[in-house]
Amino acid sequence: MKARLCSLLAIVAFGMPFVSSAIAAEPYPNKPIRMIIPFGAGGSTDVLVRIVATRLSKYVGKQVVIDNRTGAGSLIGTEIAAKSNPDGYTLLATGTPFVIVPNLYKKTPFHPLRD
Numbered sequence: 001m002k003a004r005l006c007s008l009l010a011i012v013a014f015g016m017p018f019v020s021s022a023i024a025a026e027p028y029p030n031k032p033i034r035m036i037i038p039f040g041a042g043g044s045t046d047v048l049v050r051i052v053a054t055r056l057s058k059y060v061g062k063q064v065v066i067d068n069r070t071g072a073g074s075l076i077g078t079e080i081a082a083k084s085n086p087d088g089y090t091l092l093a094t095g096t097p098f099v100i101v102p103n104l105y106k107k108t109p110f111h112p113l114r115d
Contacts, residue, residue: 029089033090038092046068049093057067074095074101078092
C-alpha cells in the first residue's frame with residue numbers, strides 16, 4: 001500500500017511541470033480588463049484609478065475599461081464585482097466602505113475576507 005502511494009505521488013509530481021506550463025502558456029490578458037469603481041466619477045478614488053488604468057493599459061497592451069457604479073454606500077458596485085466571473089478580468093477599486101458596509105447592514109452580497 002505504501003509503495004503504491006509513493007509511486008502515485010511520484011507520477012503526479014513528475015507530471016506537474018507539464019500541466020503548469022500548459023496553463024501558464026495561456027496569454028493574459030486576451031480581452032479588455034474591467035475596473036469597477038463604486039464611487040462617482042471625478043472623486044479622488046476615480047481620479048487615482050484612472051491614472052492606474054492608463055498605465056496598466058500601456059503595460060499589458062489591452063484596454064482597461066472604467067465602470068463607475070455608484071449607490072448604496074458603494075454596495076452596488078461592490079456587489080457587481082463580487083458576482084462577476086472570477087477570471088481576473090474584473091477588478092474592484094474601493095476603499096474603506098468595503099470593510100465598513102458589512103458592519104452596517106445585516107445582509108450584504110459580499111464578504112470582505114472572502115470576495
